[in-house]
Every structure is written in structure tokens, then in C-alpha cells.
Amino acid sequence: MAALSKEELRSRVDADFDRVVDLLSRKVALKSVSAEGITGEHMRRSAQFVADELKERGVDAKVVQSKNPDGTPGAFEVVGSKIVDSDAPTVLLYAHHDVQPVPDASAWDTDPFVATEIDGRLYGRGATDDSGGIAIHSGALHALGDDLKVNIKVFIEGEEEMGSPSFIPFIEAHQDEFDSDVIIVADSGNWSAEIPSLTTSLRGNTDLDVTVKALEHPVHSGQFGGPILDTNTLSSMLIASMYDENGSLNIPGLEGGDPVGGLQRDLDEASVRADSSVVDSYRFAGTGSLASRLWTKPSISVIGFDAHPVEGSFNVIANETRFRISIRTAPNQRPEAAAKAVADFLTSHAPFGAEVSASMVDAGMGWSMDPNAEATQDALESMREAFGVDPINKGEGGSIPFIPELQRIFPDAQVLVTGPEDPKGNAHSPNESVDLTSLKNNVLTEALILTKLAR
Numbered sequence: 001m002a003a004l005s006k007e008e009l010r011s012r013v014d015a016d017f018d019r020v021v022d023l024l025s026r027k028v029a030l031k032s033v034s035a036e037g038i039t040g041e042h043m044r045r046s047a048q049f050v051a052d053e054l055k056e057r058g059v060d061a062k063v064v065q066s067k068n069p070d071g072t073p074g075a076f077e078v079v080g081s082k083i084v085d086s087d088a089p090t091v092l093l094y095a096h097h098d099v100q101p102v103p104d105a106s107a108w109d110t111d112p113f114v115a116t117e118i119d120g121r122l123y124g125r126g127a128t129d130d131s132g133g134i135a136i137h138s139g140a141l142h143a144l145g146d147d148l149k150v151n152i153k154v155f156i157e158g159e160e161e162m163g164s165p166s167f168i169p170f171i172e173a174h175q176d177e178f179d180s181d182v183i184i185v186a187d188s189g190n191w192s193a194e195i196p197s198l199t200t201s202l203r204g205n206t207d208l209d210v211t212v213k214a215l216e217h218p219v220h221s222g223q224f225g226g227p228i229l230d231t232n233t234l235s236s237m238l239i240a241s242m243y244d245e246n247g248s249l250n251i252p253g254l255e256g257g258d259p260v261g262g263l264q265r266d267l268d269e270a271s272v273r274a275d276s277s278v279v280d281s282y283r284f285a286g287t288g289s290l291a292s293r294l295w296t297k298p299s300i301s302v303i304g305f306d307a308h309p310v311e312g313s314f315n316v317i318a319n320e321t322r323f324r325i326s327i328r329t330a331p332n333q334r335p336e337a338a339a340k341a342v343a344d345f346l347t348s349h350a351p352f353g354a355e356v357s358a359s360m361v362d363a364g365m366g367w368s369m370d371p372n373a374e375a376t377q378d379a380l381e382s383m384r385e386a387f388g389v390d391p392i393n394k395g396e397g398g399s400i401p402f403i404p405e406l407q408r409i410f411p412d413a414q415v416l417v418t419g420p421e422d423p424k425g426n427a428h429s430p431n432e433s434v435d436l437t438s439l440k441n442n443v444l445t446e447a448l449i450l451t452k453l454a455r
């Protein structure tokens, strides 16, 4: 039988696209927020929805509840396979069905859980991260239908946004369900809605909880203020001491790197400013290419800070302050090593001899692509065909920590990191969205990749 033509695939993707958008809209409505309880019924329902959808696409899919390392029940994962030919290569399709929380729905212009199309973009929580990834896999499998010439395995995770706590025991218990030649991780994105990208690197992520203590108990701020600084101020000094005058992190042992595979094009400052919503007067911190600052150098954000709320505050000197920092690590540095470097720095730079302690909460490794892998070339060619323009290599500052774990267990698997995101997608933010033309081209790209991999 003749191989499927590009044109035939494109018209199949076109004809099916309303279904894909409807699927994505129904997925958004499921509110699969893992932060509201990984083991909750809402997460089981979301996993079952995805498994049912994959069954429609001919995948023998089921929901399996994982176990955490301590043996307690974990996430509702979707696993499945569609084996067409035992001699053909096997491709594992990955996405995650959990989504970020919506702490403030009033910050959205539309209901976050009612998918709404405006000017060619579909708005809703998870529309791009990463229910859009599920939509891509569904569309690609539909387009290929009975012409699929590779074996498919599927893993749709239920706890990615929580750092995949049960992933390692799960994969160890289900090695057969993961064993594959190529892994397509549709949880990242493109240079822009118009220009496709393979993701060349991801940063790692590790959190540290830091406590700064100066007094056994709070005291009167008039009686003792002056020689005794409150621990909110001391914490702020400690945090600021991690940076040099350019706003670059200056911590011995915390590594940085250059964009993987060379930088084809640097990010444009004006676009990053617009996409991030930064105020006009703000100057970007750090030095070097913007790409290296966002993708391959480390960064630190204070993501939690326990201080008295302004409302109802009174005249005392805070005696102890706790805060959490999230460290984005260079793609190839072990996160434990990065966390230790930062913890050592903080505990040895206590302002005015305050007591500082730091403990690691979580650690996920970064990743960098093998530019020489055969599948990489197939993917770049598929992107060129589907989008009609040359792809641009792109790193990502975000993290997908299960990838290096998977590569550790299956060192020969070639990993392709793709996905529906683009810089206007507002992943993790209010008004998250996906560009529908781009999503359609992503579906076609994946169908083309699966066709080429059959060779």
C-alpha cells in the first residue's frame, strides 16, 4: 500500500479539527487541578476521560493509580498501547492531564474552566499546559487511523504540576509500558504560534525552605527596634545577598551554561517584555544573551514568604521568618548539588549572625537534547512541512523532571520535546490559551513524525 501523502494527512487533520477543539474544551471543563488533591475523584474522572478518548483512537488504555515511595496511593495515570507490528519501532506519547490551580478567577477575562475561543485562541486552564498535548496526540492518532505504521505506547500523567512524586516507583513497576525507541513529550512549545521549535533543553527545579531566626519570641518594635532587626528584613538582606550588582546570581557551585546546540536566534527583548507583562520602567536583570538567562543559567524565585499580613499588623519585631525559594537549575547540573550550593551560601551569609537553616523540599533534574539523534531530524523536517517555515531550536526555562528519569531507565530512547505552548500562552497564569492554527499544525507535525519514524 502506498505511503500516506502529506496532503492526505493534512486534509484528515483539517477534517477532524473541530473534534479536537471540542475534546480540548471538554477537558478544560474537568478542572483537573492536582494541587487540590492528586488522589481526588476529580483527578480520577479526568484520567478516565483521557483513557476513554484514547480507546476511541484504538489505544488499549486504562487508568492505573500509582503508589508514592512511602506506599500511600498516588496519582491516576493513564497508560495504554496500540501495537500494530512487532517489528516496527515503538513510540511513547507523553502528556499530563493535571493542570495548574486558579487562585484568582477574577484575574481572568473568561471563566477559566469554560473553554472560550477569541481571535483564534482557545482560552481556559490547561488549554496549552498540557491538555493541549493530549489534544495533539488524539488528533495525530485519528489522522493516521489504520495507516499507523509504528507501535504506540501512551503515558498521560496525573501529577506533573506537583513534581511527579510517584513517578519513579511507577515507572519501575511498569517498565514494559514505557519501553520504547522514541518518546514524544508534548508538554513544551514553539518559538511562536507561527514558528515551530524542538525544545533543546529544560532547566531542573529544586525548592529550599529557609528559616531565619533572631529572637525566641516577638518583642516591642519601639523598645528593641534599632539594634535588633526583624527577621523579615534579615531575610530580605539574605535573599538580596545572592545577587551581584547586575542582578546575576553569585553563588559558588551554582552552575550556568550556554544554549544547547548553539543559539540560532536570541530572544527579542521587546517580545519577552510584552509576553511577560513586565512594567515599562523595569530593567531586566543579569547579563549575557536573554536566551541563556532564561534557558540555561540558574534562577531563583521566592515563591512563599511567611510574614504577618499587612491587615492587622502591629508594632512587633518578627522573631522568625520562613520562606521558600524555587531554584531553576542549569540543564546539566544535578539539582541536589545546586540546592546544596545555595543552602551552603545562605547558611554562611546570615546577616548580623541570625540563625539560618535551609532544607531541600524537592529536586527534579533538567535535560538537554541529543542533537544527533535520528528522530530529531525527522521531527525538524515534519515541523518544516507542517508549519511551512524553518523551525528554530529553543530552550525552555521550565522543567519536566520525569524526562531524565525516563532516560536513566531507557538510555537508548530518543526523546523529542514538543508541545502546544507559545510565548503568548500564559501557562500557569491567568488567561491561559492555545493558538488554534498552531495547535492544528502541531497535530499534523506529530502525524508526520509518526509516519517518518516508521521507516
Ligand code: BES
Pocket (backbone or CB within 6 Å): 129, 130, 160, 161, 162, 163, 164, 187, 188, 189, 205, 364, 396, 397, 398, 399, 400, 401, 421, 427
Ligand atoms: N509544561 C511545563 C514545563 C514548561 C514550561 C515547558 C514552560 C515549556 C515552557 C510543565 O508542566 C511545568 O510547569 N513543570 C513544572 C515542574 C515542576 C513542578 C517540577 C515547572 O516547570 O514548574
Ligand code: MN
Pocket (backbone or CB within 6 Å): 096, 129, 130, 160, 187
Ligand atoms: Mn506542562
